[in-house]
Amino acid sequence: MQTQILERMESDVRTYSRSFPVVFTTARNARLTDEDGREYIDFLAGAGSLNYGHNNPKIKQALVDYLASDGIVHGLDFWTAAKRDYLETLEELILKPRGLDYKVQFPGPTGTNAVEAAIRLARNVKGRHNIVTFTNGFHGVTMGALATTGNRKFREATGGVPTVGGTFMPYDGYLGDGTDTLDYFEKLLTDKSGGLDVPAGVIVETVQGEGGINAAGLDWLKRLEQICQDNDILLIVDDIQAGCGRTGKFFSFEHAGITPDIVTNSKSLSGFGLPFAQVLMRPELDTWKPGQYNGTFRGFNLAFTTAAATLREYWSDDTFERDVQRKGRVVADRFAKLAAWITEQGIEASERGRGLMRGIDVGTGDIADKITAKAFENGLIIETSGQDGEVVKCLCPLTITDEDLLEGLDILEKSAKQALS
């Protein structure tokens, strides 16, 4: 494979091509192929952007048909038939059945743009600058979003500009099993000299993807919602990675029975890997004035088209989400067994996650890297997450076939055993 020009011309900021130094060409559902024709099972799935698999044929058909019709592709924030169709479908298939009433903002088509819009909206509505976020949270790297992202790799690469407007609280479980971390948050909220500026909003992932597949307890999430309501604080659920069915429900917060004030979606929202993002907000929060937030690609109509097709294909009833839940249990079982085996080797390990957002915490990034490197040799693309990269993370397509899922799990098991024996 010819990689010289890639190595020479692409910035050293590149990462994945270091773990997987091959040139990929084609892909279908959960399988990637490289230029030498070698196939890989994909447990990474665009870091959660390909919940419906690579080149999902039904979604692709909608895209190709739209292109064939000369449908408008780039529409700024024009009204288009494709946007209207998406909004109708979203309302009909997603919002109404769940009893949700949201208005929709289309920011620039990336997660960080959605987060910037969401936290800015919260600040404008409440007239306060602070946003509470949580340890190990990841919400993007543009400067506004970065104030809520815990990762030092990014925070220390701002060229000496400190982030402004975010305060970190311990996520569920951060202080050990016996401690409800919301006690600390609640104490600070009422403390007039505790140093916590009363926040406009709280931004939270119900399951932290980059942070290590940490799944907040459902009671903890409910209490968080209550604290926000009691203190006039907006609850923002960042569902960029955990949303779009990943946890076995369309919105990850459905498990907890909570209703956020603001929701961010991106990654798998288009259904086809196209850049796309939205901010959902309770209608009364929509205090934006025309044009106060913008972005050239906020009307990417190919994404409206595939997103609507995706909703129709997968979210007209609960068949799909039950299937995701079933597969999630399969992965959880296998991961629990594998974790037990790893623990037997003297490396404490544990299974974690919700739905098909699953991981095995093996304690250190070194060990996790050994496993994933071996997996790649064996034909499985799988990545790590967590503050030290200590969690082997399964984000396989939700549409993966049972055969591929099991084969992938077999490869992972074999690789772990090779790596740690």
Next chain:
Amino acid sequence: MQTQILERMESDVRTYSRSFPVVFTTARNARLTDEDGREYIDFLAGAGSLNYGHNNPKIKQALVDYLASDGIVHGLDFWTAAKRDYLETLEELILKPRGLDYKVQFPGPTGTNAVEAAIRLARNVKGRHNIVTFTNGFHGVTMGALATTGNRKFREATGGVPTVGGTFMPYDGYLGDGTDTLDYFEKLLTDKSGGLDVPAGVIVETVQGEGGINAAGLDWLKRLEQICQDNDILLIVDDIQAGCGRTGKFFSFEHAGITPDIVTNSKSLSGFGLPFAQVLMRPELDTWKPGQYNGTFRGFNLAFTTAAATLREYWSDDTFERDVQRKGRVVADRFAKLAAWITEQGIEASERGRGLMRGIDVGTGDIADKITAKAFENGLIIETSGQDGEVVKCLCPLTITDEDLLEGLDILEKSAKQALS
């Protein structure tokens, strides 16, 4: 046209659907069609994102072929054949012929992501936090980029978080004809108590798009480059709107014969209206460590594919750029005449711009709005820019046919006369 759900569900932040309250369906080159079948000539072109027209058939073919082959769509920052092809084409057709040597970073696929990466890189390289930007500059609205964007509409909607790290200098012409505004900048640079923190970089548009089609003088740009070199400051040209051929050269800075240290591109970079962005940097500036800046959609392979196709189709020789220059002169002539007529009506007006980035300054947003509203009635989509929206702005597709160009100009002239008589 059914617009109720759009009015009800989309956030009030929407703007263009207020000026153009119709539902668009299809589009081809410089023509848009609404749901009632009415056609419009498009002098807006996705705010400069559709330099090659809507649904350009040759570019579309490349896209459709790629889709048909199950080419990888979303690739994080994997190496892919499509990315490699893009980089090879960029080097062969754009960089080498212009004597440019740049490494390429793919940030999130929007302009503001590219600007955030560019200014952060400059800060990291120089170890200084300040970025000098210019009056009426527009570089995006995420919090890092917003520090360099002059527009109060955005700056006042941050919910009380002041931007950090940008200092505004007067753009060329800002202090009147007799004053070289760089005198002020240069004086401040050497003044130990002038209040200017020595900047890491200067970010500049050679022609300000949103700021009112202000074209910096070529000597001014050369002097700016010299000042940067003399003071160890990086020169960042934000070519997001003015690049990709808009001014009659691929890079807008070619006119001035300068070589920026860092360049940002987006908008028309994909050739097809797809979200896409890149940061070009002199190789020795590439001090990024792996993963220090990221974004889920930084490997949007459909965009690599169309971008490469675009370069091959339009930039293999100078035919295209000479044609753009020719059309630019056509628009300039007609705009000059129209400006003269408007001036005769007692409203001082003037033509401005470079290449096919052209405007007529009519003094106030009220007058400009009257003209563009009338134009819309007459079947022409055209927008305003400038601090008060006082500049009627032509950003028609570079590929517009002469017939459509002339018809559009005729409509504009007629509309102005209707509006101002």
Next chain:
Amino acid sequence: MQTQILERMESDVRTYSRSFPVVFTTARNARLTDEDGREYIDFLAGAGSLNYGHNNPKIKQALVDYLASDGIVHGLDFWTAAKRDYLETLEELILKPRGLDYKVQFPGPTGTNAVEAAIRLARNVKGRHNIVTFTNGFHGVTMGALATTGNRKFREATGGVPTVGGTFMPYDGYLGDGTDTLDYFEKLLTDKSGGLDVPAGVIVETVQGEGGINAAGLDWLKRLEQICQDNDILLIVDDIQAGCGRTGKFFSFEHAGITPDIVTNSKSLSGFGLPFAQVLMRPELDTWKPGQYNGTFRGFNLAFTTAAATLREYWSDDTFERDVQRKGRVVADRFAKLAAWITEQGIEASERGRGLMRGIDVGTGDIADKITAKAFENGLIIETSGQDGEVVKCLCPLTITDEDLLEGLDILEKSAKQALS
């Protein structure tokens, strides 16, 4: 008493004249007299600035002699005989006997100036922007210092400019008796995505004055020192209120046997209530370049003079500090008894503090205010502290006579009983 012009001309920002709405004229040691000739015992003592009492005759004599000699009063940062004498005395009587080796910076003569200098020095030395501070910490209200001060009253009155560069950690005891709050700090320090920017320094009061007379455990302070050393973080003890003998040692950190990298002093440092402040730093940290931090009154020679006289009078041996410790025990015993009585009335109360920095926590500001208002009626000046003003705080002069101390305690007891019966 004539108060009209005071009410009319002084800004509404005034506070103490609301609790004590009389015009004071003279004062001696622990007794204040108002214009009507009424005497008050002073348990406030300039909020800890009058450790040696009002108009201490021995210190005053040094001041008057210096004035009589035409000694230089205002000396910028000139070398003067008075400054030299102060430095010699500080070294001989305070630093050497305690095995301390510090260089001395004289910032502007207020505590907040000293804190600004101290945290800026820490940042410059370590090249990091963050300073860790603690819940309920008070370190001044200028914008740099305010980043480390927890009180919302000040934090919310910055006119919309968020503070930058401070992160709050829970102070000792903040999370309840069973939790060592440093566990959280230490976990965050090693967590690569916990959101804590690695700090340049930690600033801490060993006993929090404004925050509610919270005395950190000596083991907690030792562990804090160890954590700082292990993580290359500078330990700054803000000894502005707790220093100068208040806790029974010259420096409050002596109790814990720790050696801060940087120390701030002010309040009682001059011995006579004169504005004065200093920053002590380990010699190798003195990376200041000439003039990098300044202040017009940084050479207030009257304060050098009284400060030196104070050290000679009170700190030549351990007689004074033993006497302070003895009085501290007297107050502690009486406060414990009074707290027990209050608790018997159904209001949970507890005694707290170290040395003569003592308080009774009565749960709410309302109750505390009732007690202190009654005390004022009965001739005792005593204030509250804590996040809700829930702690009745004794900061009487360290030089108070036993008679006055006991009379003050009697008044407080009587007042509490009147207020709560």
Next chain:
Amino acid sequence: MQTQILERMESDVRTYSRSFPVVFTTARNARLTDEDGREYIDFLAGAGSLNYGHNNPKIKQALVDYLASDGIVHGLDFWTAAKRDYLETLEELILKPRGLDYKVQFPGPTGTNAVEAAIRLARNVKGRHNIVTFTNGFHGVTMGALATTGNRKFREATGGVPTVGGTFMPYDGYLGDGTDTLDYFEKLLTDKSGGLDVPAGVIVETVQGEGGINAAGLDWLKRLEQICQDNDILLIVDDIQAGCGRTGKFFSFEHAGITPDIVTNSKSLSGFGLPFAQVLMRPELDTWKPGQYNGTFRGFNLAFTTAAATLREYWSDDTFERDVQRKGRVVADRFAKLAAWITEQGIEASERGRGLMRGIDVGTGDIADKITAKAFENGLIIETSGQDGEVVKCLCPLTITDEDLLEGLDILEKSAKQALS
């Protein structure tokens, strides 16, 4: 002279002891004496803090009498007889005769504390974060004030925390003789995308002391006042160095016939070199809530006492200010002649200033340093100011005898001739 302990123990941040490396002991009016008995004429006068000379006997008598009476020294913000007397005197002798109506805030007793309070008040009143300040302005070095101070020496020593909330405009004359710099400010105010956040206030010195004795034109100041009024912006005159009679009027802004919304005073306000500061504000701006800004030494009653005595001694009629004006003309004449002589030597030089705030601009700090170093050898203490230290600055006591003034001027002339011949 014994200087070892001073060199060893005092932080390297010290400055004046480098230019004047002797140990001073006593001082009277305009004469300083060092430990070897050598006398110096003082043209520095505590950087403008000793307008009434060293150890002014009449002011000292008031101080000594107050001390003898056991008057309260440190009073937090208690009402005291001394404070009341000061306020009455200020109103009667200063405010009323000038038709001014201000309320008074006593912040911590340094200039930077007053500036922090003033700009915070402006922000709170207007609900905007930005403060416009001017090139070469100096308003203190705590982080809030530093946002308005131009000097890089301080701005670059913040340990990587950028200042927030200040924007620099060119001071009068900054863009050359032909340009009214307020044109730029006014243009930016009305420009919706010029990058200037609409300021809450403008802070300005009518004569820049540290910035190089730049005296703003009186018309420029009047226009600045008008612009502020027209744009709902508060005008803050920082009269810390130029006030208290230095320019020949009590307030420096009297020359221009303007009435600032807010005024800061410090330096010579106490009349005796004691730390003292005040913020004057139009009564309707006094929106402070009790205790929203504080400082331990905000009730330094010795300063109230000397300040009142000073007003009575010097400001009961216009005798003193006329005398200052007369002396100012003497200095101006001599400086003009000396500047002419220096210019004849091939070094362009010019006289500048207002009242007894006078300087000679000799072009570079090197030349200015040569002159002042020689002056020190010859028995004159005189300093430089300006961005490069290029201005030899005379801030002699306003009470200097004609003999000392002329002798000082003679020494300066002789020293310049020695240095430059």
